[in-house]
Amino acid sequence: MGGRTIGGGIAGVAGAARDPLAAGDAGPGAASTTVRIHSVTTFGTVDGPGIRYVVFFQGCPLRCRYCHNRDMWGRRGGREWRVLDLAADIERYAPYLRPAGGGVTAGGGEPLLQAAGITELFSLAHRLGLTTALDTSGHSTVSPPVESLLDECDLVLLDIKQMDDARHRELTGVSNRLTLEFARGVARRRIPLRLRYVVLPGYTTDPADIAAFGEFAASLSGVEQIELLPYHAMGRYKWEAVGARYALHDVDPPTAEEMHRIREQLAPFSVPVRMPEVR
Ligand code: SF4
Numbered sequence: 001m002g003g004r005t006i007g008g009g010i011a012g013v014a015g016a017a018r019d020p021l022a023a024g025d026a027g028p029g030a031a032s033t034t035v036r037i038h039s040v041t042t043f044g045t046v047d048g049p050g051i052r053y054v055v056f057f058q059g060c061p062l063r064c065r066y067c068h069n070r071d072m073w074g075r076r077g078g079r080e081w082r083v084l085d086l087a088a089d090i091e092r093y094a095p096y097l098r099p100a101g102g103g104v105t106a107g108g109g110e111p112l113l114q115a116a117g118i119t120e121l122f123s124l125a126h127r128l129g130l131t132t133a134l135d136t137s138g139h140s141t142v143s144p145p146v147e148s149l150l151d152e153c154d155l156v157l158l159d160i161k162q163m164d165d166a167r168h169r170e171l172t173g174v175s176n177r178l179t180l181e182f183a184r185g186v187a188r189r190r191i192p193l194r195l196r197y198v199v200l201p202g203y204t205t206d207p208a209d210i211a212a213f214g215e216f217a218a219s220l221s222g223v224e225q226i227e228l229l230p231y232h233a234m235g236r237y238k239w240e241a242v243g244a245r246y247a248l249h250d251v252d253p254p255t256a257e258e259m260h261r262i263r264e265q266l267a268p269f270s271v272p273v274r275m276p277e278v279r
Pocket residue numbers: 060061062063064066067068069070072108109110137
């Protein structure tokens with residue numbers, strides 16, 4: 001799913017009296033939080049229910065070796081947008097998004113870096129009758145702004161990258177402590193939670209890693225499903241574009257047998273496991 005770079009002012013595009021966002025506050029001079037966005041896609045189908053408007057927020061504190069959004073790391077990149085203007089763009093698509101529980105997904109980069117702006121965005125999405133989903137690595141303390149954001153989340157898609165802390169650091173550059181604590185916080189709030197796990201041969205496929213992940217998933221209430229995502233190198237060109245070395249050039253995607261083996265190992269943990277068709 002390709003993103004598009006948003007451009008041009010669109011505040012008040014549907015500024016009629018029946019406009020849910022036009023309560024006298026959506027004009028060009030209205031107060032609104034500013035967020036930094038890399039791009040959006042208006043027809044997402046894998047980041048939550050229904051059809052979704054996916055916003056890719058700029059900036060990420062992790063340094064995942066397999067990152068396919070290498071161009072979203074820097075917090076100063078992307079483009080600044082007022083949340084009200086972004087919501088006005090979303091409103092144009094709302095009739096197509098509402099059926100089947102569709103809505104808005106905040107991803108990135110790491111959306112938790114911009115929690116206040118996304119809270120405002122999700123609140124406006126709810127006024128439009130849309131669902132909200134947060135697609136995150138969970139690398140954040142559950143601070144008051146993050147708590148406010150979770151209050152506006154209908155679904156959290158959380159990446160668990162590695163259960164072993166030392167190997168997590170090796171893979172992402174940071175500890176997994178905040179992510180695991182974040183997962184527990186989401187579960188305590190009983191927000192529907194989907195866990196995502198990238199199957200990266202040699203880095204996340206050890207049976208001990210899978211067992212630890214299964215046990216952790218089973219210990220959380222509200223986990224709707226586990227999504228197994230086979231590693232791919234499609235983002236490699238973005239590393240090369242910024243002159244960075246792609247460290248996994250000699251790692252192949254997992255085989256179908258490996259994906260099935262991991263799914264079978266997770267079966268006893270009683271959490272539904274989803275994965276794409278792999279050959
Ligand atoms: S959390 Fe996502 S955007 Fe950030 S480095 Fe990892 S893969 Fe890339």
